[in-house]
Structures are given as structure tokens and as C-alpha cells.
Amino acid sequence: MAKVSTIVAVYNGAAAIDRALSSIFAQTFTDNEVVVVNDGSTDDTASVLSRYGDRIRVITQSNRGVSAARNVGVRASVGEYIAFLDHDDEWMAGKLARCVTVLDQDKACGLVYTDAFKVDLKGLPMPNQESQTDGVDSPTMAQMLARPWNVVPSQLVVRRSAFERSGGFDERLGASCEDLFFLLRAREFGHFLRVRESLVRKTTRPLYPKALNREPQCDLYVRLLRERYGASAAGVIREFRLSRMKVMQHMARVLMNEGGPKDARRCLARVIYYQPASPKAYRRYLKTFLPARTPRVSSSSDLPGV
Known part of the structure; x- marks a missing residue:
């Protein structure tokens, strides 16, 4: 054996x-x-x-x-x-x-x-x-x-x-x-x-669209943590949600620079989900509806991997 x-x-x-x-x-x-x-x-x-x-x-x-x-x-x-x-x-x-x-x-x-x-x-x-x-x-x-x-x-x-x-x-x-x-x-x-x-x-692979597509499983993970560990999981849930919010913000920023407001909007909707009381999150989301600027030379492959 x-x-x-x-x-x-x-x-x-x-x-x-x-x-x-x-x-x-x-x-x-x-x-x-x-x-x-x-x-x-x-x-x-x-x-x-x-x-x-x-x-x-x-x-x-x-x-x-x-x-x-x-x-x-x-x-x-x-x-x-x-x-x-x-x-x-x-x-x-x-x-x-x-x-x-x-x-x-x-x-x-x-x-x-x-x-x-x-x-x-x-x-x-x-x-x-x-x-x-x-x-x-x-x-x-x-x-x-x-x-x-x-x-x-x-x-x-x-x-x-x-x-x-x-x-x-x-x-x-x-x-x-x-x-x-x-x-x-x-x-x-x-x-x-x-x-x-x-x-x-x-x-490591580019964040977008993988990270966004995995958000439903992230929500399930949080629910499973609460079910198994109760109040003891408050810290890991808080830090996990904060890290996901930062990932969504980063992807939205890169996608806006590349001229992809619709994709950026999907990411910023998740930022609002994580920060529903943040005026800045709503302002960023609304900016995706403004006329697009000339996209900066970039690539989604520049995104850091996860």
C-alpha cells in the first residue's frame, strides 16, 4: 500500500x-x-x-x-x-x-x-x-x-x-x-x-469573469460558516466579505479603463451588496451609465490571479 x-x-x-x-x-x-x-x-x-x-x-x-x-x-x-x-x-x-x-x-x-x-x-x-x-x-x-x-x-x-x-x-x-x-x-x-x-x-488566473461568476458560491460559503460555527465565525465572515468587495472594486476599475461599463456595472452591483450603506459605491455604479471615455490600452490579463 x-x-x-x-x-x-x-x-x-x-x-x-x-x-x-x-x-x-x-x-x-x-x-x-x-x-x-x-x-x-x-x-x-x-x-x-x-x-x-x-x-x-x-x-x-x-x-x-x-x-x-x-x-x-x-x-x-x-x-x-x-x-x-x-x-x-x-x-x-x-x-x-x-x-x-x-x-x-x-x-x-x-x-x-x-x-x-x-x-x-x-x-x-x-x-x-x-x-x-x-x-x-x-x-x-x-x-x-x-x-x-x-x-x-x-x-x-x-x-x-x-x-x-x-x-x-x-x-x-x-x-x-x-x-x-x-x-x-x-x-x-x-x-x-x-x-x-x-x-x-x-x-494564478485572471480574476474576470471567474471571480464574479463564483459570487453565488461565496454567498453559500458564508451561510455554511454561520450554520457550522455560529457567532464564532463573525471575524472570518467579515474579512472574507471585505476581501471579496476589494476584488469586485478592482475588477470594476480595470474593466472601466478597458471600456467595458456593462461588465464593470455587474461588479459594482456586488460592491453595493457588500457595502449597502456606502454612497461612494452607488456613485461608482451610476458612473457606468455615463458616456464611455476612450479606453486605455490594457488587458484583462493584467488582473492579478486568485
């Missing part, structure tokens, strides 16, 4: 999945099974995966979203520890070895995570490389309920018992906030530890 099960969920990832899989097979730690869930891809993903033969186990299903795909992969795996790698991310060679060592040495640790190095779609470094965890290596439950704990699945390795007791990824959330909610629930069943090395190369 493999020590680690690596789960790769892929949807239309033919252009990137080779890099992800190559980084898995370049690991110094090799007691690892690889389960790839092809989540209804319509491109050449299946053809790319077929070239790996029995080095990987492929599960093909209709498109159900990344949360369901990860859960399916975990249920089909056997490892004591579970790692996740998004199809457009890559691991550094020592990623699994460093994480497995931590879990082996601390039996009460439910999850270990590494730092990540963020790049854009061209592979260029993103300007903001600050840690998502404010320098806290092992957060308490209270700290995680104070603000969103932004560690993406490609960064973590979780003990199977902690994953199963937490219920895995909530499939109602699809591909938005599912990682945030999973981390909170996993923290209930063991403490976290951080490896202070950038051992993941994380690809």
Missing part, C-alpha cells in the same frame, strides 16, 4: 497536465500512488493521460466540479496521507518528502502545508509573493475563524483520518471557497504545521 495518494483533478487541462504529472514523478519521495480524475474534459486531456499508462490511475466522470472530483479520487485511493495537485500547478522535487517527514514525526498533526511561488499564465512571477498566512505556522481554530486561511490544495498534505472525519470537500461549493471551508473543518481534527519553503509553483 502506498504511503501517499496524490489526487489530481483535471478539467480541460491538456495544455498543462503534463507539467503537473512530471513534477509528481520528479519527487524524491516515491512511495506514492497517483490518481487522476478526468472531470468531463472535452479537450485532449484523455489522450495526454493515456500516454502515462499504468503509472497513473485514471477515473473518468461527467463534469461535477473540482470538489466532487477530488473526493472521488480520495475514495479510490489507499494512502495513509493524501496530497492534492491542481492540473496547472507544479511541485518542487522535495515537496512530498518534506511534508511526509512532518506527518511521520507528529502523529497529532492533521495537515501540513508548504509555501507557494505564484506565477501568471505565462509562467512569470506575480508581483505579490507574500505569505497567505501572516507568518503563523500552526494556526489555532480561533485564528482560522478570525480571517480566511488562504492555503490552496496544491500546498497541503493531509492525514487520511483527518480528511475523512472532516467530510472532505463540500461539493455544494463547487470550485469556489471549497478549500477555505475544508481547511476549517480539517482543523477540528488535528493541528496544522507549515513547511517554510516555496515547494509549489502556483498558477
Whole structure:
């Protein structure tokens, strides 16, 4: 039985999945099974995966979203520890070895995570490389309920018992906030530890329109937080909503500069949702109805990724 099960969920990832899989097979730690869930891809993903033969186990299903795909992969795996790698991310060679060592040495640790190095779609470094965890290596439950704990699945390795007791990824959330909610629930069943090395190369994508399309799932996330944690979740909800409002403001500003007032208006409607008592939010929204100015040379690809 493999020590680690690596789960790769892929949807239309033919252009990137080779890099992800190559980084898995370049690991110094090799007691690892690889389960790839092809989540209804319509491109050449299946053809790319077929070239790996029995080095990987492929599960093909209709498109159900990344949360369901990860859960399916975990249920089909056997490892004591579970790692996740998004199809457009890559691991550094020592990623699994460093994480497995931590879990082996601390039996009460439910999850270990590494730092990540963020790049854009061209592979260029993103300007903001600050840690998502404010320098806290092992957060308490209270700290995680104070603000969103932004560690993406490609960064973590979780003990199977902690994953199963937490219920895995909530499939109602699809591909938005599912990682945030999973981390909170996993923290209930063991403490976290951080490896202070950038051992993941994380690809970030433009915000628009992905971030706007995910707003309904963000509302559901807030509701689930209230249901599970009650008043204790007030801090994380407040900070989460503030971060979403800033994302919407940023997208609206860029879209207005590009000459897209209708798209900007949709973003600003969400700003009003988050700040219903802000006169400035309404003024910005009304400005989208004014005659358009000559658009500045820009591109939506300039938006920072999430």
C-alpha cells in the first residue's frame, strides 16, 4: 500500500497536465500512488493521460466540479496521507518528502502545508509573493475563524483520518471557497504545521469573469460558516466579505479603463451588496451609465490571479 495518494483533478487541462504529472514523478519521495480524475474534459486531456499508462490511475466522470472530483479520487485511493495537485500547478522535487517527514514525526498533526511561488499564465512571477498566512505556522481554530486561511490544495498534505472525519470537500461549493471551508473543518481534527519553503509553483488566473461568476458560491460559503460555527465565525465572515468587495472594486476599475461599463456595472452591483450603506459605491455604479471615455490600452490579463 502506498504511503501517499496524490489526487489530481483535471478539467480541460491538456495544455498543462503534463507539467503537473512530471513534477509528481520528479519527487524524491516515491512511495506514492497517483490518481487522476478526468472531470468531463472535452479537450485532449484523455489522450495526454493515456500516454502515462499504468503509472497513473485514471477515473473518468461527467463534469461535477473540482470538489466532487477530488473526493472521488480520495475514495479510490489507499494512502495513509493524501496530497492534492491542481492540473496547472507544479511541485518542487522535495515537496512530498518534506511534508511526509512532518506527518511521520507528529502523529497529532492533521495537515501540513508548504509555501507557494505564484506565477501568471505565462509562467512569470506575480508581483505579490507574500505569505497567505501572516507568518503563523500552526494556526489555532480561533485564528482560522478570525480571517480566511488562504492555503490552496496544491500546498497541503493531509492525514487520511483527518480528511475523512472532516467530510472532505463540500461539493455544494463547487470550485469556489471549497478549500477555505475544508481547511476549517480539517482543523477540528488535528493541528496544522507549515513547511517554510516555496515547494509549489502556483498558477494564478485572471480574476474576470471567474471571480464574479463564483459570487453565488461565496454567498453559500458564508451561510455554511454561520450554520457550522455560529457567532464564532463573525471575524472570518467579515474579512472574507471585505476581501471579496476589494476584488469586485478592482475588477470594476480595470474593466472601466478597458471600456467595458456593462461588465464593470455587474461588479459594482456586488460592491453595493457588500457595502449597502456606502454612497461612494452607488456613485461608482451610476458612473457606468455615463458616456464611455476612450479606453486605455490594457488587458484583462493584467488582473492579478486568485
